[in-house]
Amino acid sequence: MDLYTLHKAHVLTPWSAQAALNPPLIVRGEGAYLVDQEGKRYLDLTSGLVAVNLGHGHPRVVRAIQEQAQTLCYAPPSFFHDKRALLARRLSELSPWPEGARVFFTPSGTEANEDALKMVRTLTGRFKVLAAYRSFHGSTHGSSALTGENRRFAAEPAVPGALHFFAPYPYRSPFYTLDPKEEVARALDHLERVLLHEDPARVAAIFLEPVVGSNGVIVYPEGYLEGVRRIADRYGILLVFDEVMTGFGRTGAPFAAQRLGVLPDLITFAKGVTSAYVPLGGVLVREGLARRFDQEVLWAGHTYSGHPLAVAAGLAAVEAYLEEGLFERGRLLESWLKEGLGALWQKHPFIGEVRGLGAFFALELVKDRSTKEPLSPWHAPLSPAMQGLVRALLREGVYVMAKHNILIIAPPLTLKEAELEAGLAALDRALRGLE
Numbered sequence: 001m002d003l004y005t006l007h008k009a010h011v012l013t014p015w016s017a018q019a020a021l022n023p024p025l026i027v028r029g030e031g032a033y034l035v036d037q038e039g040k041r042y043l044d045l046t047s048g049l050v051a052v053n054l055g056h057g058h059p060r061v062v063r064a065i066q067e068q069a070q071t072l073c074y075a076p077p078s079f080f081h082d083k084r085a086l087l088a089r090r091l092s093e094l095s096p097w098p099e100g101a102r103v104f105f106t107p108s109g110t111e112a113n114e115d116a117l118k119m120v121r122t123l124t125g126r127f128k129v130l131a132a133y134r135s136f137h138g139s140t141h142g143s144s145a146l147t148g149e150n151r152r153f154a155a156e157p158a159v160p161g162a163l164h165f166f167a168p169y170p171y172r173s174p175f176y177t178l179d180p181k182e183e184v185a186r187a188l189d190h191l192e193r194v195l196l197h198e199d200p201a202r203v204a205a206i207f208l209e210p211v212v213g214s215n216g217v218i219v220y221p222e223g224y225l226e227g228v229r230r231i232a233d234r235y236g237i238l239l240v241f242d243e244v245m246t247g248f249g250r251t252g253a254p255f256a257a258q259r260l261g262v263l264p265d266l267i268t269f270a271k272g273v274t275s276a277y278v279p280l281g282g283v284l285v286r287e288g289l290a291r292r293f294d295q296e297v298l299w300a301g302h303t304y305s306g307h308p309l310a311v312a313a314g315l316a317a318v319e320a321y322l323e324e325g326l327f328e329r330g331r332l333l334e335s336w337l338k339e340g341l342g343a344l345w346q347k348h349p350f351i352g353e354v355r356g357l358g359a360f361f362a363l364e365l366v367k368d369r370s371t372k373e374p375l376s377p378w379h380a381p382l383s384p385a386m387q388g389l390v391r392a393l394l395r396e397g398v399y400v401m402a403k404h405n406i407l408i409i410a411p412p413l414t415l416k417e418a419e420l421e422a423g424l425a426a427l428d429r430a431l432r433g434l435e
């Protein structure tokens with residue numbers, strides 16, 4: 001049996017629009033490229049799931065993992081461990097708070113959000129939590145409850161446990177007016193109404209992705225996140241930024257909080273912390289708040305929280321980001337992407353919008369720019385045109401991430417200009433095939 005058939009026969013693959021397109025069987029990664037079993041190379045314009053920010057095979061991270069495996073392969077989270085302490089100090093230095101932060105390590109981003117849920121309830125003594133529609137926070141029960149994702153087409157049961165509010169999606173804002181300031185004011189008014197309806201004194205936290213990631217790279221209009229911060233402060237509610245996708249250089253700063261200039265109280269992270277070489281996530285809690293855990297019991301933790309191989313990889317990855325100036329390099333990629341994708345927008349009328357920040361962009365395909373009508377109904381997992389586009393790009397040797405009518409481009413921060421140009425030229429050809 002060939003490997004492809006073997007995979008199909010034995011591996012239960014999570015539902016994903018793209019898995020249905022029979023993606024290639026990958027056996028190797030080299031920098032920004034993936035290599036399949038026939039030796040064909042694919043330029044990965046998505047860094048895996050927006051995770052492999054350093055590209056594959058970064059020697060510093062590879063060496064750190066090898067050395068750690070030879071030194072100590074496991075230490076329970078309740079033990080003290082050298083690399084855990086060193087990485088936590090580094091993350092505190094990189095955090096957006098002048099006072100610094102403490103870190104609670106988890107095995108993944110999902111568990112970071114699960115544990116952040118427990119933390120905000122412990123810290124406030126309140127139970128209710130609010131999260132934005134179109135957010136994605138993970139797939140366990142607590143994190144799915146936070147996830148206000150439009151996934152019902154996949155028959156995923158709605159998980160109770162969190163209340164949702166509409167955040168502005170400027171391209172098709174439910175708060176649309178011609179004046180962006182008025183639009184922000186309407187969105188904030190909606191949030192406050194939801195809070196008042198639920199009794200703000202019973203709400204522990206508001207969870208948000210500062211830039212919505214897998215649901216279409218939505219950059220909130222100016223003033224919105226600042227307004228959410230003000231509302232949270234007004235009612236003593238904690239603000240949690242889920243930076244699982246936006247952290248570690250993706251938006252051109254260590255965290256989007258810094259790029260956007262809004263300070264949450266907690267930040268959840270994963271993916272980029274180790275450049276996805278080893279699973280690791282965590283919660284950054286600003287120092288003033290974290291101190292309260294000296295008295296409170298924090299009932300959370302997992303066998304693999306802060307696993308030695310993961311924290312060693314994290315420490316090496318963070319040193320690589322710093323030494324190679326990769327936290328800032330996202331801004332350079334932003335200028336290339338804006339120009340390159342902007343040129344595609346000029347050429348192809350069914351690209352409704354190009355939007356993004358740092359090395360994190362999306363193209364939204366529409367039937368008609370003037371009406372913004374989606375290329376296919378919003379509940380469709382992947383529009384036929386998008387399926388065609390993804391297939392054409394795979395033939396071209398370019399790997400992208402797509403959902404509904406939205407194509408996400410989030411290359412490794414180490415991507416070279418010529419590599420991006422080649423990828424965008426392939427995208428141009430694939431888009432021409434749709435006409």
Ligand code: PLP
Pocket residue numbers: 049108109110111113136137138139209213214242243244245270271281
């Ligand atoms: N939060 C966000 C914003 C994400 O994008 C993801 C994963 O894509 C998660 C949480 C879940 O993280 P993980 O897959 O590491 O559990």
